[in-house]
Amino acid sequence: MADSHALGELKNQQRPSRRFEKTYGKKKPAMAQARAVHFDLFGGGDENKIVDEMEKLTIKNDTDASKQLVQDKPLPEKADPAENNPRLRGRRKATTSKKMATLTKDKLQALEPLLSLVKTEVQDFQEFGRSMGTKYICTKLGEGAFADVFKLKPKDLEEAMQVYECGGLVIKVIPFTVDKTEDDDIGDLESITREVRVLQTLDPLHGFARCRGVHVVSGRYPDVLLDAFQMYKSTDPSDAINPDPTKTTPADQLYVVIEMDDAGTPVWKLKNPSAFQAFDIFWKTTMVLANAEQKVEFEHRDLHNGNVCYKPLKRNGPGDVAQAVVEDMSKEPAVTLGLSNLQVTVIDYTLARAKVGKDSEVDLVVFDPIKYWEENDARGETESDKIQYDTYRKVRDWARAEAARAQALAELEGVEYDEVDKYSRFLPKSNVMWLGYLVAHLLLKGAVGRGASLPGSSRAAKRLQLAMWRTLEEVDVYVNGTSPTFMPESAGDLLATAVEQRWLTPADMAVFRDQLDE
Numbered sequence: 027m028a029d030s031h032a033l034g035e036l037k038n039q040q041r042p043s044r045r046f047e048k049t050y051g052k053k054k055p056a057m058a059q060a061r062a063v064h065f066d067l068f069g070g071g072d073e074n075k076i077v078d079e080m081e082k083l084t085i086k087n088d089t090d091a092s093k094q095l096v097q098d099k100p101l102p103e104k105a106d107p108a109e110n111n112p113r114l115r116g117r118r119k120a121t122t123s124k125k126m127a128t129l130t131k132d133k134l135q136a137l138e139p140l141l142s143l144v145k146t147e148v149q150d151f152q153e154f155g156r157s158m159g160t161k162y163i164c165t166k167l168g169e170g171a172f173a174d175v176f177k178l179k180p181k182d183l184e185e186a187m188q189v190y191e192c193g194g195l196v197i198k199v200i201p202f203t204v205d206k207t208e209d210d211d212i213g214d215l216e217s218i219t220r221e222v223r224v225l226q227t228l229d230p231l232h233g234f235a236r237c238r239g240v241h242v243v244s245g246r247y248p249d250v251l252l253d254a255f256q257m258y259k260s261t262d263p264s265d266a267i268n269p270d271p272t273k274t275t276p277a278d279q280l281y282v283v284i285e286m287d288d289a290g291t292p293v294w295k296l297k298n299p300s301a302f303q304a305f306d307i308f309w310k311t312t313m314v315l316a317n318a319e320q321k322v323e324f325e326h327r328d329l330h331n332g333n334v335c336y337k338p339l340k341r342n343g344p345g346d347v348a349q350a351v352v353e354d355m356s357k358e359p360a361v362t363l364g365l366s367n368l369q370v371t372v373i374d375y376t377l378a379r380a381k382v383g384k385d386s387e388v389d390l391v392v393f394d395p396i397k398y399w400e401e402n403d404a405r406g407e408t409e410s411d412k413i414q415y416d417t418y419r420k421v422r423d424w425a426r427a428e429a430a431r432a433q434a435l436a437e438l439e440g441v442e443y444d445e446v447d448k449y450s451r452f453l454p455k456s457n458v459m460w461l462g463y464l465v466a467h468l469l470l471k472g473a474v475g476r477g478a479s480l481p482g483s484s485r486a487a488k489r490l491q492l493a494m495w496r497t498l499e500e501v502d503v504y505v506n507g508t509s510p511t512f513m514p515e516s517a518g519d520l521l522a523t524a525v526e527q528r529w530l531t532p533a534d535m536a537v538f539r540d541q542l543d544e
């Protein structure tokens with residue numbers, strides 16, 4: 027990695043991931059929507075208070091602090107400069123080891139908007155990798171339809187501890203082309219730029235991947251990443267589908283490298299979630315989406331089980347409820363949310379829609395036209411895949427229906443219809459559709475032991491776990507057993523209903539908020 031920049035992060039474009047159909051629950055009349063209640067969820071009835079409370083949902087504490095640790099409060103220089111803190115390096119001026127890639131004038135010109143967005147130049151990938159390899163141990167974490175994702179651990183123990191304290195360090199490497207492409211396997215500049223914009227917009231919001239920087243590089247895949255790539259292929263052959271970059275990419279391939287915090291483990295890897303884990307993952311994801319809806323009109327539009335990650339709230343902390351809690355529970359607690367000790371991070375905003383404008387561009391909205399799912403009738407193999415693929419179509423059909431409604435309304439009112447891409451509209455119901463997918467997925471995974479409880483559970487703890495599963499089943503029926511018209515309008519509306527239905531208590535909401543302050 028080049029010495030002059032913090033590692034960056036980015037992501038990429040449309041196209042489904044490779045993971046899964048669903049069996050929606052029984053039909054049930056839609057409950058009244060209660061937007062007003064939504065405002066109570068974060069602690070009040072009046073809107074100003076709500077804004078204050080929602081403000082608390084914006085990460086200001088640990089993550090910002092972690093950024094400062096490496097950016098504004100640099101560590102003392104070590105004897106070996108090669109072992110400096112990664113993000114410290116990121117704030118330095120260019121050093122001699124930084125080597126720029128040689129690109130044609132046309133290419134450079136085309137890249138200019140992206141480069142100015144991320145305030146960088148195009149670096150030589152080999153040199154970038156060489157520099158990275160001297161300081162970090164690289165391990166491939168996973169891959170998506172477009173990207174390969176690597177974990178970086180500083181070789182220096184002290185720095186490793188600090189990076190760990192700051193949330194870990196992960197890079198997502200995404201190949202892209204300058205020209206628009208019909209090729210589903212590679213992103214284009216437009217989609218990359220869009221994704222970077224959404225990433226920057228979501229960066230300060232709770233529950234989204236912290237972005238530490240974005241780099242643009244060109245050249246051959248460096249050895250340090252190739253080694254990690256090959257190692258992943260041999261240790262996780264069933265998950266390693268992406269082709270060897272040395273065989274498939276030209277010598278001047280462009281990549282975006284996004285540097286971010288380690289979000290943890292994707293939900294698809296959670297084989298048999300406990301009631302505590304499933305409950306927390308579902309509701310925390312709902313809260314994260316509700317906050318982002320309110321702040322930046324956010325819709326994820328691709329919230330499959332690879333894009334919701336979880337990890338223990340505390341370093342070396344438990345990844346589920348503490349054994350003593352279930353053993354000693356004598357009555358059901360007032361607060362249920364948070365007992366799993368997990369935090370949730372939503373990643374991969376390739377297909378997302380958000381208001382990203384700043385200052386002069388207040389109303390700039392970015393979105394992906396999601397062409398891939400326009401006529402696609404792929405079904406997927408596993409039950410989860412099937413539900414996932416159906417969800418893209420559900421969102422698509424809802425976007426079409428809303429476009430038709432807008433047109434009909436314009437005709438009715440005798441005004442000119444403003445033809446816009448259907449996905450440019452704010453359709454937060456899409457978040458609910460994806461939450462429907464998530465709850466169905468968690469229920470499928472938890473189905474085996476749904477009635478069962480964690481070993482050693484007291485009677486009260488058993489009752490509680492049963493109640494948590496029942497709650498998720500009711501949500502499943504409520505969201506998935508309802509026609510799109512009668513679904514909650516947004517994740518925020520779903521939360522409102524959750525409080526109304528006592529699926530969550532106001533105390534649960536407060537706990538979530540408190541966890542942010544820890």
Ligand SMILES: Nc1ncnc2c1ncn2[C@@H]1O[C@H](COP(=O)(O)OP(=O)(O)OP(=O)(O)O)[C@@H](O)[C@H]1O
Pocket residue numbers: 037038039040041042043044167168169170171172173174175196198235286287288289290291292328332333335373374376
């Ligand atoms: N910040 C992160 N922390 C931990 N793991 C991550 C992170 N970002 C990505 N990953 C891992 O890498 C995988 C692929 O990442 P991601 O979904 O962002 O790639 P993509 O190519 O855009 O995927 P998709 O196929 O969904 O479009 C994720 O499922 C996850 O396992």
